[in-house]
């Protein structure tokens with residue numbers, strides 16, 4: 372059975388998954404890169420092709436890397452929100468093709484939920500962006516069909532992950548609690564009271580200072 376999974380979803384201690392003031396120069400607003408420093412240090416991240424050749428070492432191979440790598444395995448499609456695909460207002464820019472260059476690190480059909488859909492965008496490396504105005508359940512049906520028996524990843528941002536959790540559509544949630552306080556931005560947990568009761572919850576803290584929380588149905 373194809374499962375619905377969230378991986379490497381990073382939040383501050385006060386529950387924010389992005390900051391305020393999102394723009395093309397600040398994809399996480401005032402949070403900067405602080406939510407993902409644990410991940411950009413890993414071999415997983417270096418292997419995605421988003422780090423320039425020769426930049427830094429080959430990445431860490433410890434516990435953070437072991438969690439991070441699970442993002443890739445057995446995934447046949449991703450669903451993301453309009454807020455992950457681009458900065459506020461990208462829908463007015465006919466040339467916007469996402470943050471990730473011509474070879475995005477998804478390599479599967481990738482469904483962007485938006486109230487202003489546009490024609491599909493085939494990229495290099497197996498990623499095609501499809502734009503959908505649909506409920507979470509409808510979007511999941513479409514993504515499952517495209518995933519051909521593999522799992523569907525819900526890639527964020529927080530609004531979309533929260534909506535899929537609220538609709539009871541997430542089978543596995545990996546949240547990384549980063550020891551910073553953002554104070555403002557978009558929260559993950561709002562409106563999800565007692566969510567944990569539907570899941571087996573495990574927590575592992577790693578030497579980098581983050582806590583990996585997994586919620587598994």
Ligand SMILES: NC(=O)c1ccc[n+]([C@@H]2O[C@H](COP(=O)([O-])OP(=O)(O)OC[C@H]3O[C@@H](n4cnc5c(N)ncnc54)[C@H](OP(=O)(O)O)[C@@H]3O)[C@@H](O)[C@H]2O)c1
Pocket residue numbers: 379380381382388389390393398399400406451452453454455456484485486487503504505506507526527528529530531532534557
């Ligand atoms: N912390 C992490 O690990 C992580 C991971 C991924 C992304 N992020 C960050 O999260 C931020 C974006 O998160 P966000 O919560 O602002 O936005 P988001 O969850 O990416 O997208 C929400 C938007 O998607 C569209 N949408 C959502 N559901 C829809 C539906 N059912 N039908 C049609 N359209 C729908 C709507 O946009 P429109 O009405 O404009 O179409 C909605 O405002 C960015 O800063 C990104 O970098 C963080």
